[in-house]
Amino acid sequence: MAGEAIERGHAAASAVPLVDMVGIDKTFPGVRALSQARFELVPGEVHALMGENGAGKSTLMKVLSGVYTRDSGEVRLDGQPVEITSPRQAQDAGISIIHQELALMRDLTAAQNIFIGREPRRFGILDEGQLNRDAAAIFASMNLKLEPTVPVESLTIAKQQMVEIAKALSYRSRVLIMDEPTAALNDAEIAELFAIINRLKAEGVGVVYISHKMDEIKRISDRVTVMRDGEYVGTVPAAETPIETIISMMVGRTLSNETLAIPNTALAPVALEVKHLNRGREIRDVSFSVRKGEILGFAGLMGAGRTEVARAIFGADRRESGEIWVNGQRVGISTPRDAVEKGIGYLSEDRKLFGLATGLDVRNNIALASLQRFTGPGGVLNEAGMQVAARGYIRQLSIKTPSDTQEARLLSGGNQQKVVIAKWLLRDCDILIFDEPTRGIDVGAKSEIYKLLNNLAAQGKAIIVISSELPEILRLSHRIAVMCEGRLTGMLPGGSSQEEIMRLATLREPAMQVRHAG
Amino acid sequence: MTDTAAPAVKTGPRISGAFHRLLAFSGLIALILVFSLASPNFMQTQNILAILQATSVNGVLAIAATLVIITGGIDLSVGTLMTFCAVVAGVILTYWGLPMPLGIIGAIIAGTVSGLISGTVIAKLKVPPFIATLGMMLILKGLSLVISGTRPIYFNDTPGFSQISLGSAVGSVIPALPIPNGVLILFAVALLAAFILGKTALGRYTFALGSNEEAVRLSGVNVDRWKIAVYALAGSICGVAGLLIASRLNSAQPALGQGYELDAIAAVVIGGTSLSGGRGTVLGTLIGALIISVLANGLRILSVAQEWQTVVTGCIIILAVYADILRRRKL
Amino acid sequence: MTDTAAPAVKTGPRISGAFHRLLAFSGLIALILVFSLASPNFMQTQNILAILQATSVNGVLAIAATLVIITGGIDLSVGTLMTFCAVVAGVILTYWGLPMPLGIIGAIIAGTVSGLISGTVIAKLKVPPFIATLGMMLILKGLSLVISGTRPIYFNDTPGFSQISLGSAVGSVIPALPIPNGVLILFAVALLAAFILGKTALGRYTFALGSNEEAVRLSGVNVDRWKIAVYALAGSICGVAGLLIASRLNSAQPALGQGYELDAIAAVVIGGTSLSGGRGTVLGTLIGALIISVLANGLRILSVAQEWQTVVTGCIIILAVYADILRRRKL
Amino acid sequence: QDSYDIALISKGFQHQFWQAVKAGADKAAAEFGANVTFEGPETETQVDRQMDMLAAALSRQPDAIGFAALDSQAASPLLEQAKAANIPVIAFDSGVDSDIPLTTVTTDNVAAAAMAADKMAELIGDEGKVAVVAHDQTSRTGIDRVDGFVNRIKEAHPNIEVVSVQYGGGDQLQSTEITKSILLANPDLKGIFGANEGSAIGVVNGKTELGSDIVVIGFDSGAAQKGFIESGAMAGAITQNPVGIGYETVKAAIGALKGETLPKIIDSGFAYYDKSNMADPEIAAVLYD
Numbered sequence A: 001m002a003g004e005a006i007e008r009g010h011a012a013a014s015a016v017p018l019v020d021m022v023g024i025d026k027t028f029p030g031v032r033a034l035s036q037a038r039f040e041l042v043p044g045e046v047h048a049l050m051g052e053n054g055a056g057k058s059t060l061m062k063v064l065s066g067v068y069t070r071d072s073g074e075v076r077l078d079g080q081p082v083e084i085t086s087p088r089q090a091q092d093a094g095i096s097i098i099h100q101e102l103a104l105m106r107d108l109t110a111a112q113n114i115f116i117g118r119e120p121r122r123f124g125i126l127d128e129g130q131l132n133r134d135a136a137a138i139f140a141s142m143n144l145k146l147e148p149t150v151p152v153e154s155l156t157i158a159k160q161q162m163v164e165i166a167k168a169l170s171y172r173s174r175v176l177i178m179d180e181p182t183a184a185l186n187d188a189e190i191a192e193l194f195a196i197i198n199r200l201k202a203e204g205v206g207v208v209y210i211s212h213k214m215d216e217i218k219r220i221s222d223r224v225t226v227m228r229d230g231e232y233v234g235t236v237p238a239a240e241t242p243i244e245t246i247i248s249m250m251v252g253r254t255l256s257n258e259t260l261a262i263p264n265t266a267l268a269p270v271a272l273e274v275k276h277l278n279r280g281r282e283i284r285d286v287s288f289s290v291r292k293g294e295i296l297g298f299a300g301l302m303g304a305g306r307t308e309v310a311r312a313i314f315g316a317d318r319r320e321s322g323e324i325w326v327n328g329q330r331v332g333i334s335t336p337r338d339a340v341e342k343g344i345g346y347l348s349e350d351r352k353l354f355g356l357a358t359g360l361d362v363r364n365n366i367a368l369a370s371l372q373r374f375t376g377p378g379g380v381l382n383e384a385g386m387q388v389a390a391r392g393y394i395r396q397l398s399i400k401t402p403s404d405t406q407e408a409r410l411l412s413g414g415n416q417q418k419v420v421i422a423k424w425l426l427r428d429c430d431i432l433i434f435d436e437p438t439r440g441i442d443v444g445a446k447s448e449i450y451k452l453l454n455n456l457a458a459q460g461k462a463i464i465v466i467s468s469e470l471p472e473i474l475r476l477s478h479r480i481a482v483m484c485e486g487r488l489t490g491m492l493p494g495g496s497s498q499e500e501i502m503r504l505a506t507l508r509e510p511a512m513q514v515r516h517a518g
Numbered sequence B, C: 001m002t003d004t005a006a007p008a009v010k011t012g013p014r015i016s017g018a019f020h021r022l023l024a025f026s027g028l029i030a031l032i033l034v035f036s037l038a039s040p041n042f043m044q045t046q047n048i049l050a051i052l053q054a055t056s057v058n059g060v061l062a063i064a065a066t067l068v069i070i071t072g073g074i075d076l077s078v079g080t081l082m083t084f085c086a087v088v089a090g091v092i093l094t095y096w097g098l099p100m101p102l103g104i105i106g107a108i109i110a111g112t113v114s115g116l117i118s119g120t121v122i123a124k125l126k127v128p129p130f131i132a133t134l135g136m137m138l139i140l141k142g143l144s145l146v147i148s149g150t151r152p153i154y155f156n157d158t159p160g161f162s163q164i165s166l167g168s169a170v171g172s173v174i175p176a177l178p179i180p181n182g183v184l185i186l187f188a189v190a191l192l193a194a195f196i197l198g199k200t201a202l203g204r205y206t207f208a209l210g211s212n213e214e215a216v217r218l219s220g221v222n223v224d225r226w227k228i229a230v231y232a233l234a235g236s237i238c239g240v241a242g243l244l245i246a247s248r249l250n251s252a253q254p255a256l257g258q259g260y261e262l263d264a265i266a267a268v269v270i271g272g273t274s275l276s277g278g279r280g281t282v283l284g285t286l287i288g289a290l291i292i293s294v295l296a297n298g299l300r301i302l303s304v305a306q307e308w309q310t311v312v313t314g315c316i317i318i319l320a321v322y323a324d325i326l327r328r329r330k331l
Numbered sequence D: 001q002d003s004y005d006i007a008l009i010s011k012g013f014q015h016q017f018w019q020a021v022k023a024g025a026d027k028a029a030a031e032f033g034a035n036v037t038f039e040g041p042e043t044e045t046q047v048d049r050q051m052d053m054l055a056a057a058l059s060r061q062p063d064a065i066g067f068a069a070l071d072s073q074a075a076s077p078l079l080e081q082a083k084a085a086n087i088p089v090i091a092f093d094s095g096v097d098s099d100i101p102l103t104t105v106t107t108d109n110v111a112a113a114a115m116a117a118d119k120m121a122e123l124i125g126d127e128g129k130v131a132v133v134a135h136d137q138t139s140r141t142g143i144d145r146v147d148g149f150v151n152r153i154k155e156a157h158p159n160i161e162v163v164s165v166q167y168g169g170g171d172q173l174q175s176t177e178i179t180k181s182i183l184l185a186n187p188d189l190k191g192i193f194g195a196n197e198g199s200a201i202g203v204v205n206g207k208t209e210l211g212s213d214i215v216v217i218g219f220d221s222g223a224a225q226k227g228f229i230e231s232g233a234m235a236g237a238i239t240q241n242p243v244g245i246g247y248e249t250v251k252a253a254i255g256a257l258k259g260e261t262l263p264k265i266i267d268s269g270f271a272y273y274d275k276s277n278m279a280d281p282e283i284a285a286v287l288y289d
């Protein structure tokens, strides 16, 4: 679909909105997700949809794309009222969506995923060659190096996200909804995505863009609609409106933007030291140390191996060689249990998959790593003690939950993240590894988590933060480790420049350099 | 930011748990009503005791299966393991002539060890539970025949043995309530299992494993050990079932047991435990087991032709689960 | 990059698929080697034909089960559905005296309709496959007895009927190769199923459903319709199995069938299809079914005592799957 | 070859009746110097499994085959194969519709069950309600014994009504539950016929659990039934001669191999036994534990 422009009847400035949603209500059992929500999209615009976690953004877009049926209200396309009751109808009406939760079929190939439901056939038989050629063409148009025949389960989250984007593009829709498409992408990929969006815009496609990353909103969008608690707050032009205004529309008040006071950690003792960690091509001779009270940021591009290093230290994955020293003692860690016993906690980048026992309640998730402490004679649990501890952390971390017996899966992303943090705090870990701690988390919750990380450091915990968002790394870290292709390519002081980090992150990474050039 | 009134996540479903549990009984109660109206012989003390007695073995097996299913696993070996434990008791008491407590302990140890083996194969060798327990089902079936010498073992030398299931400790105190011990044992096992599931670390890990095993592992929990423990516990409960059935038949029948696993699993699922793990209750399983026995008993009391009994049972199993689904959806 | 020959949906990921498939045979080949060395009677044409013949029914059932299992479901009704279809053929041919093609069509339609019903209960009523097909298993078991009048139906009035399974179309052309038609039908069904899985939209959605049903739904695919189609296809394959067994026994035995589902599912899982769905191959299932038959036959040829046959079979099922796991881990 | 290899394919394996047949076969094997294997499917419904066993036995190329057909027609192709390979076939337990078996060692199940009906009538005073708990709805022995009992009652005992015939698969526990349901549904029931060993034991269990005193007539023997008859819980039972069946089958096979001519039918016989005659030597000889 490379350069060929899609011929559309109307120009970008058409007076009739492409999409007009008014008075939308949607109630889930016990939750009012949308209440008189509104949204308007004109051709050729990028319209950002903003709001805190749980504001109803995804729900509103799922109504538009036929996943949910609204309880009341009206949806108009080109001024005509329409009923969209299934994803298929939405596709037929020219609406496609990239869902926030990756919706891929892990056992199918990238190409098979993209064209699911629309496979090219010859005499009723699937034409796999055509399928792969079509997928390859889309990848080429995205400057994406990816084999159409690779099973998606073997791809990193970022690559999977790119497959989702390719799938949405393949519909050549008039309305393209992107629900947090960049949550797992690095800067180069985001730039590539924005180039695609700009191209679509020029073709008259209307793009709905949902993201918690403020800088992106400014870079890409024309207008911003803000929602709060399922309601419409307002629509403002992106260029003229200061970020602070948008944020205060989102949270209903202004947020203070405290800067971090970097304490002097040079004299604090080393809490964790990693020496010559190795595993195949993924981890190559990685050595570093973290002091008590220090936040060490880990920057790098997708596939740099930061998660791999973290998991190897934690004993979640095997390592080939390397030593781990905790508080000056060499320790043997071969399972997560060993790591936890040595006071190391790991917050995985994928909460749903690795962090939470989603069927358990908040209390039990917080206590999950510390059950022994609450186990009395005969294995009987001290439920009261668990409750006190859980409630303590709910208060201390301001976890938004109706009670400590709420099922964890019903919490919003930011609060789920806090539950996992509470789990490690209760376990009394002195070394905490946070892998993408703010992925998919709104500004308000983000600043709370930053505050929390600062507090933890101030209490003397050694903290490693892995993040793909450079501003986050820069804001939080006392020192910054940069990785590339499994190698530690540099260790920078806190105030370093983005350019310096990017240079180290792309050392000896030809594929990425090509992408930068293109 | 912290002080925003947090409507954040209001509970979706919940609604009073008690109400939900009450509704879960509704299928059972509907069945009982229908049969009571259809036949005057149904609602007799004798018949109710017969139904309870008929529930005891399947109920205990179903409780064992519940534990395993909550972890997200499955145990196809419960039926033949029960038999194996019965045969072990027979060998100890009749072939070796040892005293009764040793037979009881032996049966339960046999169950525990077999559960340990299944659990180890599943946790350490990563063999899927379906296959590991299918294999164990066949192995135990063969071993029961081998160690019994392919013949039933009678407990005639251990006169008290049949009292385990058939005697009535309650009845000897309150003659108006001749509840057989087998039924009491079922309830005792149910209480114990409910206690373990609800109040102990083992129970907590059982749910946690079914909910998200990887998350539990990454929390530093020794997942393998707890998983093995659950299978071992389930095995020891099958040992109890073995004692019950042996006592009831006053013999260990080495050829019996295959097919019992389906009844047990059906009771678990009818009782609302999800086969994908992470949720389930012992009470639900008891209700499921009762539904199965009431159905069998009622249809027989009505002298429904056996082939139609099967058809009706199939329909009601589907309907019971469907009603449960509708109920959950509404809440 | 674009014109890479598309290896449909691969099972074991990465590494040359051909190599992996070769390794999958290794368990089977090991068994064959052991038995050939242990007994000169094993590697005889007659015996090989007996093994293939013994595989035909279970193999066809296992292929039906494979389709359903790849969607992430399970079908416990394959055994009794097979019987039901056989009985339907018996009623049409013997009780009604209609010509043979009608009996064949009738059996396959019976299977398809039953599959449609299971599929609808699962897709529309959201009853878990385990329960829906457990219910169907009982319903079909009862109905087989009802429509047959609880007695076997013989096909003596339809002389050609036994040729469906026992005759040898190949043998009549090449007398040196008296491969029974039943075996040819097994291979034909396998080829057809492999074709559907690999080359058609139905096959694609079968894998897609097992991978992530919600994602398929969000992609605008009519999930319910395809799911029902898979169960219906599996049902019609059970119809073929019903014809095979009826022809082999020259009678429809209404009481047979229960328990066969476990053998079928075991073949599927030994063949490397994952019970959690999304991956699996028909070739693997064939190998799994052959492993089971070779094992049974070989142990009999070696005159192993029956109780020990069971024990050994249980062990080998676990080992076969464990070997597969080790192999995948290494790759 | 100094020791004959004889393969017996029976209808069952785990049940005591079949184990008694096996014991008889083993006894003959020891006596005449033969190697005997004994196999049977799990349940008496699995006709095709029995075919697989027979096919494997043929592949083994034994000197002779003993065969108790679950379905006499289904086996004919394989029996032809045996004939072609010159392997003598002896039918046992029930006949095969074929002239291939050289002889059939069998019990007349219809007549045996009719005898149970007569004894039942005698014990309950030739009137009232009775029921049958049988093992299998479709197998030959199941059908013959139920028909033999029910038809005899109809023909010869018009004042007796068979109110229920239920099947428990020969599983003792299931048969127990079935019996209890029958008793509770028919409080005025006078007797139950348990049509095989597992069924009969289940009937007595059910009766004892409910404290009923109905008349129970069983089938076959085994330690449990003998004990029940001893204690009076069971009035009596029909016995076949399973040990004799096994013994005669092997003996006939060896006779065939030695070129002896065999009679068309070897009737292994049946008898009614109760407390009064259990100790008689000729009865005791056909009972098994």
Ligand SMILES: Nc1ncnc2c1ncn2[C@@H]1O[C@H](COP(=O)(O)OP(=O)(O)OP(=O)(O)O)[C@@H](O)[C@H]1O
Residues within 6 Å of the ligand: A028, A029, A031, A032, A033, A051, A052, A053, A054, A055, A056, A057, A058, A059, A060, A100, A410, A411, A412, A413, A440, A442, B008, B009, B010, B012
């Ligand atoms: N299927 C559902 N069942 C019950 N409640 C739901 C469901 N989907 C969403 N909700 C609830 O509806 C509200 C709005 O959720 P939604 O996913 O639309 O928020 P969002 O603005 O997209 O948040 P985020 O930024 O975290 O993605 C939340 O309170 C959420 O818990």
Ligand SMILES: Nc1ncnc2c1ncn2[C@@H]1O[C@H](COP(=O)(O)OP(=O)(O)OP(=O)(O)O)[C@@H](O)[C@H]1O
Residues within 6 Å of the ligand: A155, A156, A157, A158, A159, A282, A300, A301, A302, A303, A304, A305, A306, A307, A308, A349, A466, A467, A468
């Ligand atoms: N170009 C690539 N395509 C696919 N997989 C890759 C590629 N490069 C690396 N990988 C794999 O990705 C894994 C590391 O990815 P991952 O994205 O988790 O690393 P990371 O540095 O933690 O990045 P991030 O956490 O930002 O996503 C390794 O297993 C590596 O084999």
Ligand SMILES: [Mg+2]
Residues within 6 Å of the ligand: A057, A058, A059, A100, A179
């Ligand atoms: Mg969202």
Ligand SMILES: [Mg+2]
Residues within 6 Å of the ligand: A306, A307, A308, A349, A435
């Ligand atoms: Mg990562």
